[in-house]
Amino acid sequence: LLLVNERFILPYFGTKEKEEKEADTIDESNPVIIAGFGHFGSTLGRFLRASGIRATILDNDSDRVDLLRKMGFKVFYGDATRVDILKSAGAGEARILIAAIDSPEINFDLVEKTKKIFPNLTVMVRAKSRLDAYELLDMGINDVYRESLDTSLRLGVDVLTKLGFRKYSAVRASQNFIKYDEAALRELARHRHDQSDYIFTTREQIQIQEQMLNKDREVNPNINDHAWDSDSFEEKSDNGNN
Amino acid sequence: LLLVNERFILPYFGTKEKEEKEADTIDESNPVIIAGFGHFGSTLGRFLRASGIRATILDNDSDRVDLLRKMGFKVFYGDATRVDILKSAGAGEARILIAAIDSPEINFDLVEKTKKIFPNLTVMVRAKSRLDAYELLDMGINDVYRESLDTSLRLGVDVLTKLGFRKYSAVRASQNFIKYDEAALRELARHRHDQSDYIFTTREQIQIQEQMLNKDREVNPNINDHAWDSDSFEEKSDNGNN
Structure with a gap:
């Protein structure tokens, strides 16, 4: 039973600890915020960093956050659709937010909230498909990137x-x-x-x-x-x- | 019950008819075969056609095949991992096979079979992720395209x-x-x-x-x-x- 507890309770403590760590770094303010650091977001993040542009990274997958930190990325663990987390990530001061979350539904939710609450942010959005791109155009987003188009x-x-x-x-x-x-x-x-x-x-x-x-x-x-x-x-x- | 029958039996006949139609066109032989005509394959197919290159297209989703035909694409309904279907699509004579199936497992299966049975074909492969790309490199594939890299x-x-x-x-x-x-x-x-x-x-x-x-x-x-x-x-x- 102790083993089971260690397995299932530790990740919870891990998550708590991450949320506290997140609060530490509210003072950091970068011109770019990347929400979602999967294949799409992480390639983009590496490219921007290599080009000398600092970005604040948000991701909601705690295992991925752990792994990415071990690889030297500065990643914030948190739900990017929560307005308080967006604020502490600097959405009020940043210039560009990149919505690159794997789930189209969550990504759309982020886009809607950002447009409403942070109208000064330029929102650039990853779309999974042509159909998702249509939805985003309807939402008034100009910078829509269908993820497999260019490759x-x-x-x-x-x-x-x-x-x-x-x-x-x-x-x-x-x-x-x-x-x-x-x-x-x-x-x-x-x-x-x-x-x-x-x-x-x-x-x-x-x-x-x-x-x-x-x-x-x-x-x-x-x-x-x-x-x-x-x-x-x-x-x-x-x-x-x- | 009749209604239910119409709903559930008609698609089956639809499929049968498609398989017969497929057999009609064995004489068509193009330099390129595209397996999988989702977002990735269809963009590629439209680009090749617009560039004057004919491609034989295989897809296993009968609804998608129907819709694509209505849109003017010539698409073969069939399982590209079946060697007889690959043969009738001209895998023995084509120059390039593009493995662009949505499911990585089925796509890998196609790649393995093609390399073994049609060693003269150049196989160019869509990879969903970096991890899939590693697998494909291990399988001896040089032309690996991580689908969201370029976008x-x-x-x-x-x-x-x-x-x-x-x-x-x-x-x-x-x-x-x-x-x-x-x-x-x-x-x-x-x-x-x-x-x-x-x-x-x-x-x-x-x-x-x-x-x-x-x-x-x-x-x-x-x-x-x-x-x-x-x-x-x-x-x-x-x-x-x-």
């Missing part, structure tokens, strides 16, 4: 270069794709509540995107500079790593 | 520009960050089975990354060209959108 396009750029496109042209195409897709997202957000209207508008937007990228290729002939030929691929793949 | 850094670039960095310098720093982080990932993969060793090496790698980015800033003085000043932020935020 899927980097993979696409690498596919194009493996197939013979020039790297420069492929990267340029992916940048234009993001630009058109962000515009389409704003257009589609207004049509999404009627399924047949949404499907029609999606088809239309996809065609517009393709036409615009085709036009980019014509304007910038470098992008046609690839030696794409399906026969040669089959040969290459026959001579592969057997 | 979190684009957000980071936008934070830096809001704080006064020049866009060019911030983008350059993010590109270098990815380069160093990919190298660190390969180093850390070897240390991850011993927790204290892993924590030590992580701290070390983070320090190395920061030193290298600092060095980049010294070599390329443009990156110091920002008017970062914490007092001016507070002023700006006082004059914000109240």
Whole structure:
């Protein structure tokens, strides 16, 4: 029984202790607050730190907070949707709050509260999906980042270069794709509540995107500079790593 | 009861019909196969199509397949981890297979089977997290894409520009960050089975990354060209959108 107690009661004391530690550092005030320090938030946090920008980090997963502290990160344990915790993290003085919590519901809750209580903060938000992005646009958020958008396009750029496109042209195409897709997202957000209207508008937007990228290729002939030929691929793949 | 039957039996017939439709198109052979057409795969698929590259798409969610077809995508309904389906999708002739299935377990299963049965295919893989990326590196996959890496850094670039960095310098720093982080990932993969060793090496790698980015800033003085000043932020935020 003692063992069981140690296992199940210690984490509770751990949590209490963390809350007290948190109160110690109210005097710290940074230009950036990051709420949520999972894969998304921690990459961002490392990048900002490496660029010389200090950020106050909030995370509600006590195991992760422990591990991150051992790795040298300064992380506050706490629920970022609690206004008192946001205040002590410096939300009244900071310039930017990044909402990067794993759960979309909690992240949305944070965004709503922040907009209401700290209207001077610029809120930049991680979105899990296109549908979440629509909701955030409706909430009046301009800085919405769909979490897998850029990496899927980097993979696409690498596919194009493996197939013979020039790297420069492929990267340029992916940048234009993001630009058109962000515009389409704003257009589609207004049509999404009627399924047949949404499907029609999606088809239309996809065609517009393709036409615009085709036009980019014509304007910038470098992008046609690839030696794409399906026969040669089959040969290459026959001579592969057997 | 009839209503219940219609509800629960019709989707089954729907599925049967899809499998038959699938068999029709065995003759189609594209240089690229995309397995998994969620947020990651569909963005990639739209980008490739807009770039003039045909891809064979496999997805195992019949509702999603229906919706995507209505939107004008050519999608095969089927379990990509089944070797017969992979064969009929042209895995024997294609050049690149992209494993972008939502479930990491199923995605890993696909990667293992593809490497074994279609060794000529270049396999490019979506990873959910850093831990999944370690597993994939262990499996001998070189083209591993952590799904939220690039978007979190684009957000980071936008934070830096809001704080006064020049866009060019911030983008350059993010590109270098990815380069160093990919190298660190390969180093850390070897240390991850011993927790204290892993924590030590992580701290070390983070320090190395920061030193290298600092060095980049010294070599390329443009990156110091920002008017970062914490007092001016507070002023700006006082004059914000109240």
